[in-house]
Amino acid sequence: MSRTLPNIIITGTPGVGKTSHCELLAERTGLRHVSINQIVKDRECHEGWDKEYESWIVDEDKLLDAIEDDAKKGGCILDWHACDLFPKSWIDLVVVLRVGSATLYDRLKLRNYPEIKLQENIDSEIMDVLYQEALESYDAEIVVDLQSNTSEDMDANLDRIEAWLKQWKEDNAQAT
Numbered sequence: 013m014s015r016t017l018p019n020i021i022i023t024g025t026p027g028v029g030k031t032s033h034c035e036l037l038a039e040r041t042g043l044r045h046v047s048i049n050q051i052v053k054d055r056e057c058h059e060g061w062d063k064e065y066e067s068w069i070v071d072e073d074k075l076l077d078a079i080e081d082d083a084k085k086g087g088c089i090l091d092w093h094a095c096d097l098f099p100k101s102w103i104d105l106v107v108v109l110r111v112g113s114a115t116l117y118d119r120l121k122l123r124n125y126p127e128i129k130l131q132e133n134i135d136s137e138i139m140d141v142l143y144q145e146a147l148e149s150y151d152a153e154i155v156v157d158l159q160s161n162t163s164e165d166m167d168a169n170l171d172r173i174e175a176w177l178k179q180w181k182e183d184n185a186q187a188t
């Protein structure tokens with residue numbers, strides 16, 4: 013299936029900077045920021061609320077149905093703390109954002125996360141869980157991990173993704 017625009021996943025542990033990156037990237041490129049959190053909530057792609065973790069229990073089949081048409085058209089920036097559920101055929105680039113554990117701790121503390129959720133997220137970041145998930149789910153050549161500790165990191169990441177997008181468009185224009 014050919015798309016005239018690529019689909020990009022921006023993933024990583026909660027608090028790493030996915031939404032911040034996606035919003036700016038959407039502004040800079042015109043691609044659509046697809047906030048999976050928002051879709052799960054708005055389109056009720058869930059089986060209820062987990063009180064302990066203070067998060068929705070996602071119904072993945074319903075979620076995939078909800079975004080399938082947009083994903084098949086292309087031009088989506090998928091913003092979520094997991095990536096293994098999206099079909100490989102939909103995805104052109106997977107960006108895994110990374111952050112130091114002290115910085116992540118400060119960011120999550122500011123959100124008043126429950127202690128259990130805070131600790132699990134710090135452990136997940138230290139143990140590379142999201143990066144490994146991306147490597148297990150997609151071809152290694154489309155997976156990139158980028159640091160997101162500072163606003164300078166974010167600027168550099170956005171430049172890099174924009175350059176990748178420009179190249180993707182050139183390559184795919186030649187192919188058609």
Ligand SMILES: Nc1ncnc2c1ncn2[C@@H]1O[C@H](COP(=O)(O)OP(=O)(O)OP(=O)(O)O)[C@@H](O)[C@H]1O
Pocket residue numbers: 024025026027028029030031032033093119159160161162163164165166
């Ligand atoms: N590279 C960065 N440099 C400095 N601050 C950042 C950076 N990235 C994110 N932040 C700050 O960290 C906080 C969390 O960022 P953001 O909401 O984008 O994370 P997220 O990964 O989308 O989280 P969630 O998965 O919970 O939606 C925000 O206050 C944001 O301003």
